[in-house]
Amino acid sequence: xxxxxxxxxxxxxxxxxxxxxxxxxxxxxxxxxxxxxxxxxxxxxxxxxxxxxxxxxxxxxxxxxxxxxxxxxxxxxxxxxxxxxxxxxxxxxxxxxxxxxxxxxxxxxxxxxxxxxxxxxxxxxxxxxxxxxxxxxxxxxxxxxxxxxxxxxxx
Amino acid sequence: xxxxxxxxxxxxxxxxxxxxxxxxxxxxxxxxxxxxxxxxxxxxxxxxxxxxxxxxxxxxxxxxxxxxxxxxxxxxxxxxxxxxxxxxxxxxxxxxxxxxxxxxxxxxxxxxxxxxxxxxxxxxxxxxxxxxxxxxxxxxxxxxxxxxxxxxxxxxxxxxxxxxxxxxxxxxx
Numbered sequence: 001x002x003x004x005x006x007x008x009x010x011x012x013x014x015x016x017x018x019x020x021x022x023x024x025x026x027x028x029x030x031x032x033x034x035x036x037x038x039x040x041x042x043x044x045x046x047x048x049x050x051x052x053x054x055x056x057x058x059x060x061x062x063x064x065x066x067x068x069x070x071x072x073x074x075x076x077x078x079x080x081x082x083x084x085x086x087x088x089x090x091x092x093x094x095x096x097x098x099x100x101x102x103x104x105x106x107x108x109x110x111x112x113x114x115x116x117x118x119x120x121x122x123x124x125x126x127x128x129x130x131x132x133x134x135x136x137x138x139x140x141x142x143x144x145x146x147x148x149x150x151x152x153x154x155x
Numbered sequence: 156x157x158x159x160x161x162x163x164x165x166x167x168x169x170x171x172x173x174x175x176x177x178x179x180x181x182x183x184x185x186x187x188x189x190x191x192x193x194x195x196x197x198x199x200x201x202x203x204x205x206x207x208x209x210x211x212x213x214x215x216x217x218x219x220x221x222x223x224x225x226x227x228x229x230x231x232x233x234x235x236x237x238x239x240x241x242x243x244x245x246x247x248x249x250x251x252x253x254x255x256x257x258x259x260x261x262x263x264x265x266x267x268x269x270x271x272x273x274x275x276x277x278x279x280x281x282x283x284x285x286x287x288x289x290x291x292x293x294x295x296x297x298x299x300x301x302x303x304x305x306x307x308x309x310x311x312x313x314x315x316x317x318x319x320x321x322x323x324x325x326x327x328x
Contacts, residue, residue: 047300053219055294085219138299
């Protein structure tokens with residue numbers, strides 16, 4: 001099962017580019033949308049990451065940053081991000097393979113890749129919403145915005 | 156089941172009668188080839204079901220994938236200010252491979268638009284806000300890619316690129 005609402009999101013430090021790492025706890029004070037996805041280049045993921053890319057402006061209105069995570073290597077992410085003009089970090093859960101995905105309960109052991117799972121963290125790094133999507137289906141951005149709206153209401 | 160969150164209203168571009176029983180909303184991108192493919196299907200659909208169908212087009216430009224999607228949407232909206240939205244919409248889809256600023260101006264000239272007004276409206280905050288609010292209403296309604304259709308407010312997942320899949324959806328309403 002993926003981590004649920006109310007859980008403190010496990011911290012991690014992963015490569016966001018070949019020579020830069022990103023630490024989740026450095027984003028404290030911001031909301032964070034974490035999108036685990038199976039693979040760069042696969043058609044559904046491309047649609048999903050492309051969609052979040054186009055939705056960034058709306059996410060930013062909620063003080064939310066987006067992170068994509070898959071087991072692809074930093075060089076693969078670099079090529080994919082360049083090709084699709086992705087403007088948010090794609091993190092490489094590459095070595096040890098899938099370690100972070102496993103900590104979030106979002107690893108597919110059979111296929112050896114991350115599941116398609118979404119987490120929305122509040123400003124203190126607490127998971128406020130999580131969702132496991134069927135692997136072949138793009139979950140879209142509407143559910144994330146609903147979760148962010150809900151967090152605004154609870155404030 | 157994803158639902159249309161922003162009801163059809165006076166801000167929308169429509170074809171057909173507002174009294175029609177069936178409303179079909181498209182979220183489209185002017186540079187998207189799948190939307191270009193759907194364009195003649197929709198034309199035929201609005202003719203074949205002219206008594207029962209209200210068609211609405213909303214902007215969903217995927218700007219990072221399609222460099223001319225946004226400016227094309229602005230051109231259609233700017234033409235709309237001079238009551239030529241659909242004429243521009245059609246010209247753009249009929250010349251999808253030739254989208255750039257100079258051709259969009261050329262389309263505006265062929266529609267006999269007031270060119271000073273067109274160039275002004277093209278970059279106006281009203282036009283840009285209209286497109287952004289269309290986009291946001293799409294995102295919130297569960298639009299994941301283009302084209303996405305909603306029939307009587309329900310997302311139409313059965314469209315498979317064929318005319319029949321659209322006609323069946325209309326008939327089944």
